[in-house]
Amino acid sequence: MAEIRIDNLLKKFGEFVAVEDVNITVEDGEFVFLLGPSGCGKTTTLRMLAGLEMPTDGRISIGSRNVTFLRPRYRNVGMVFQDYGLYRHMTVFGNIAYPLKVRGMPKADIEAKVTDVAKTMQITEVLQRKPDQLSGGQLQRVAIARMLVRDADVFLMDEPMSHLDAQLRGHMRAELRHLQKEIGVTTLFVTHDQLEAMTMADRIIVMKDGQMLQFATPREIFERPATEFVATFVGEPQMNVFDCRIRRSDSGYFASCDGFDVPLDTAWVDTSGGAALLDRTLRLGVRPEHISVSETQDAKHPIKAKLFAFEPTGAENLYVMDCGGVQLTTRTSTNETAHFDKTEGTDYAIGFDPGWLYLFDSNTGKTLAFGSQSDTGNTEA
Numbered sequence: 002m003a004e005i006r007i008d009n010l011l012k013k014f015g016e017f018v019a020v021e022d023v024n025i026t027v028e029d030g031e032f033v034f035l036l037g038p039s040g041c042g043k044t045t046t047l048r049m050l051a052g053l054e055m056p057t058d059g060r061i062s063i064g065s066r067n068v069t070f071l072r073p074r075y076r077n078v079g080m081v082f083q084d085y086g087l088y089r090h091m092t093v094f095g096n097i098a099y100p101l102k103v104r105g106m107p108k109a110d111i112e113a114k115v116t117d118v119a120k121t122m123q124i125t126e127v128l129q130r131k132p133d134q135l136s137g138g139q140l141q142r143v144a145i146a147r148m149l150v151r152d153a154d155v156f157l158m159d160e161p162m163s164h165l166d167a168q169l170r171g172h173m174r175a176e177l178r179h180l181q182k183e184i185g186v187t188t189l190f191v192t193h194d195q196l197e198a199m200t201m202a203d204r205i206i207v208m209k210d211g212q213m214l215q216f217a218t219p220r221e222i223f224e225r226p227a228t229e230f231v232a233t234f235v236g237e238p239q240m241n242v243f244d245c246r247i248r249r250s251d252s253g254y255f256a257s258c259d260g261f262d263v264p265l266d267t268a269w270v271d272t273s274g275g276a277a278l279l280d281r282t283l284r285l286g287v288r289p290e291h292i293s294v295s296e297t298q299d300a301k302h303p304i305k306a307k308l309f310a311f312e313p314t315g316a317e318n319l320y321v322m323d324c325g326g327v328q329l330t331t332r333t334s335t336n337e338t339a340h341f342d343k344t345e346g347t348d349y350a351i352g353f354d355p356g357w358l359y360l361f362d363s364n365t366g367k368t369l370a371f372g373s374q375s376d377t378g379n380t381e382a
């Protein structure tokens with residue numbers, strides 16, 4: 002087991018910069034996720050940790066060892082690839098046993114280890130089959146089992162659940178999280194699925210265009226996103242964001258958006274920059290769960306809205322509203338809204354929770370003001 006330290010990691014393919022400025026320390030035993038859209042450099046980063054790709058610049062240490070240019074076999078790293086990387090001509094047993102055989106482990110010890118890990122991963126009954134005789138879920142377990150037998154210092158997993166159906170993914174999320182905590186091996190897990198990262202991670206690295214936007218706990222990422230991109234990438238349905246200008250009237254500050262005005266908390270605006278925020282084009286963000294819906298306009302629901310689409314999901318209702326030509330999504334639990342008639346075109350009134358508003362810089366995308374009710378724990382960027 003070991004801590005992973007990455008300093009100023011850079012990877013170029015020709016002139017193309019695939020990964021840039023990655024600086025992180027993953028603690029011993031920590032479960033850390035690399036989250037970002039397709040092509041943002043997740044696999045490349047993981048391959049540099051495994052030694053399958055050489056960095057253009059920077060330094061990688063595992064424990065006290067500088068492994069930056071060390072060959073893969075000397076790193077003591079276990080990896081599950083995006084496509085599992087199993088040998089098709091070998092049985093499941095042969096696949097799991099392979100890394101142990103290569104290291105010259107005695108046959109009896111290999112038998113015992115493979116039997117043991119197969120039990121943990123619930124694949125005992127398929128040990129004599131070949132990979133093409135397995136389901137996606139079984140394949141994934143075999144790939145993970147092969148990683149687990151290695152007694153590695155670090156586990157690296159590249160989208161190991163991307164081929165599974167929704168139900169199996171849900172099941173595997175809990176199982177993998179449990180297993181990682183039980184074994185306690187420092188693990189880096191790559192995904193573009195925000196739900197996977199939010200539910201399983203100790204901490205998440207959000208990446209975009211080869212750069213690291215934020216490295217923090219799921220809660221910090223959700224409540225105190227460093228940029229508008231992070232804010233909209235996590236959370237489903239995603240945060241509503243509008244162009245706006247902050248203005249001042251006799252009754253206090255308000256955000257003037259295209260189609261409607263949003264009253265703001267005076268203390269919040271003052272502590273977030275006050276007059277410096279006035280009359281600039283900014284972006285105002287609010288998550289669907291922080292918009293309340295009412296049948297009548299009142300102080301808490303000052304914004305007129307017309308129901309554009311109603312989307313019941315079972316446990317909650319999503320209302321896509323039209324506010325003066327701008328669409329936004331609100332979310333409420335079903336029992337709160339059971340009395341609504343839900344006819345498209347019906348007039349409602351909505352209100353934004355002033356404690357859960359965000360302001361983003363429209364040029365840099367950086368967060369200028371967090372929701373005043375968000376977790377104020379330390380945010381590492």
Ligand SMILES: Nc1ncnc2c1ncn2[C@@H]1O[C@H](COP(=O)(O)OP(=O)(O)OP(=O)(O)O)[C@@H](O)[C@H]1O
Pocket residue numbers: 014017019037038039040041042043044045046193
């Ligand atoms: N060997 C290579 N030569 C040239 N460009 C490469 C090479 N490998 C990766 N790239 C480019 O580097 C960028 C990052 O690729 P990478 O595979 O790390 O993305 P990713 O975040 O893992 O994406 P996905 O979610 O689709 O797997 C991409 O633009 C990709 O085309």
Ligand SMILES: [Mg+2]
Pocket residue numbers: 043044045083159
């Ligand atoms: Mg990838």
